[in-house]
Amino acid sequence: MLKKWEQLPKEMQVPEVKEYYDILSRKKGSLLFKRAFDIVGGTALLVLISPVLAVIAVRIVQESGSPVMFRQERITQYGKSFRIHKFRTMRNDNSGTQITTDADSRVTKIGETLRKYRLDELPQLLDIISGNMSFVGTRPEVPEFVSQYTDEMKATLLLPAGVTSEASIQYKDEAELLKNVKDEDVHAFYVEKILPEKMKYNLQSIRNFSCWNDWKTMLKTVGIVAK
Numbered sequence: 001m002l003k004k005w006e007q008l009p010k011e012m013q014v015p016e017v018k019e020y021y022d023i024l025s026r027k028k029g030s031l032l033f034k035r036a037f038d039i040v041g042g043t044a045l046l047v048l049i050s051p052v053l054a055v056i057a058v059r060i061v062q063e064s065g066s067p068v069m070f071r072q073e074r075i076t077q078y079g080k081s082f083r084i085h086k087f088r089t090m091r092n093d094n095s096g097t098q099i100t101t102d103a104d105s106r107v108t109k110i111g112e113t114l115r116k117y118r119l120d121e122l123p124q125l126l127d128i129i130s131g132n133m134s135f136v137g138t139r140p141e142v143p144e145f146v147s148q149y150t151d152e153m154k155a156t157l158l159l160p161a162g163v164t165s166e167a168s169i170q171y172k173d174e175a176e177l178l179k180n181v182k183d184e185d186v187h188a189f190y191v192e193k194i195l196p197e198k199m200k201y202n203l204q205s206i207r208n209f210s211c212w213n214d215w216k217t218m219l220k221t222v223g224i225v226a227k
Contacts, residue, residue: 137162
């Protein structure tokens, strides 16, 4: 649920965020239903696809050993830090940047398939059930990028981070956009060019928030992944 304005982190108590806060404060019933759907839907889906998760885990170990999961610090609602759950799709080392391109040599063979169909994100059902994420919402960024948010961008932290969003759909080929960018320039290109444009979609989604729009976003995502 939405916290009281005075309970928000001080850095979020700015006029640019207040506009979005007022919009969401009038939709508390929808926010409650959104959370209920996340718990029930996330639990049911996790049980249903557990055999698929087991098969993927085995394939990852067979190809590149353990660990199966990729855990990284991300930021969610109210600036809270959490460690996201994803299937590991890259070699088990710490080389390279935090942004992955299609040409990244670190991606494993099974990782390519998981990324193509977004299967690497299935373990995020655990994050949805725990409340750190939702089915629909702004994709969780690493602290380094969140620290560069404008005051208006901070409004996206009023809601839990999401597995998918309109921005994710519009930028489904983000890795392709970064393909011809030099490795040393990827970080700056993302922060200066891609992130601001994605945020326009994320902020618009807050203005137009409704459970119905969330469902439409999920259906659009399924349609794109299934192609």
